[in-house]
Each structure stands twice: as structure tokens, then as C-alpha cells.
Amino acid sequence: GEEVAQTPKHLVRGEGQKAKLYCAPIKGHSYVFWYQQVLKNEFKFLISFQNENVFDETGMPKERFSAKCLPNSPCSLEIQATKLEDSAVYFCASSQSVVTDTQYFGPGTRLTVL
């Protein structure tokens, strides 16, 4: 597709429950990125993939967060045992090249942890 698609739009979980978010990158894009927007304008990088391989995971809280990009499937970001502070909008982005191409962002998934 020509746009990055993210599902679901909204997700509500009780503290301690699992949350799974999905992202379909633009067809032909090799790179996929996940960002977390906690406050209105604070974007935090989480993880990136080059095809199905993790490219950079320096932003991931590894004890509860995991992510995958498998061939012929949407990419996913999973949070085990959600905490209140995980409430945020999670954005997925994709690009053809890290250096020369802009990152195209999806509409985001709003996660609310109660």
C-alpha cells in the first residue's frame, strides 16, 4: 500500500494485561520504525527493523517490550504486563533508505492503560 497502516486505532488495557499493536509498512520499504509519543510532543524511538532483522533496539525496554517483522505479515509491537506509564500513542514508520528517504508515519495506535 501507499500508506503505513496501524491497527488498532485505540487499545484499552488494565494494568498487567498484554497489548499487541500492528503495523503494515508501505510496500517496498525495507525499514520499519516504532516510536512512542507519551506527552503531546515527546517522541521516543523504540526499535527499528531492516526487513525482518532488528536494526536498532536501543530504545526498547526489553523486559516487557518485544517486536517482530516477519515476512508476509504485519510488523508487531507487544507489551507484556502493561503499566500505567505505557499509556501513549505508538507510531510506526517506514522508509526505503535511512539516509536519503523520509520516514513515512502511520496514524498511530493510542494505548490507554487503566
Add this chain to the structure above:
Amino acid sequence: KQEVTQIPAALSVPEGENLVLNCSFTDSAIYNLQWFRQDPGKGLTSLLLIQSSQREQTSGRLNASLDKSSGRSTLYIAASQPGDSATYLCAVCLYNTDKLIFGTGTRLQVFP
């Protein structure tokens, strides 16, 4: 550690004014700098991308400049319109990584 700052944090102007939004970054080892707009409750829309070797990029009423040595970029919006109202974010792509480091944003309101 790369820090990206934007000023002003908020701006409210009448329609028709020419605007300058500022972005500064602390580490000049970047691949590129990108400007985005974010409408309330929406994702990011890419506006302009400036490679580290470039000085400026233009798209319609938007012009972005980059001075890597001083760690600054400006986004110039000509003849502002109410439809320009949004939050504008700059982001730098760090050299040898791929992650975008975002600025704090400028919330722009253009009133008729």
C-alpha cells in the same frame, strides 16, 4: 547525547504573515534533518527533508534551511493560512544509526 530544541514553543499569528520556526541540535553528525507537521490526534506528515550536504529545500510556500556547523535549521512559511495551524516538529537522523531524534515542537495557530 543529541538534543533537539525548537523555539518558539507556540505561535499565534493572523493569516498572511510570513513565519520562521527554529530548530537547534547539539550534535552535527547527522544524515539529514526532517520537518514534519502533526495535526491534533493524527500522525506525522513529512514536509521537507534536508540531507546533511544540502543547505536548503523548498516545497510550495515552505522553505527549510540547514546550517550543520552551527546546529540550526529554520522552517520558513510564506503567506500563512489557517490550514497551516498544526504542531511543527523537526527531527534529526543520527549518523551511523537510523533513529530520528525529535524536537520539542512548535504549536502554530493561524487565525483568519
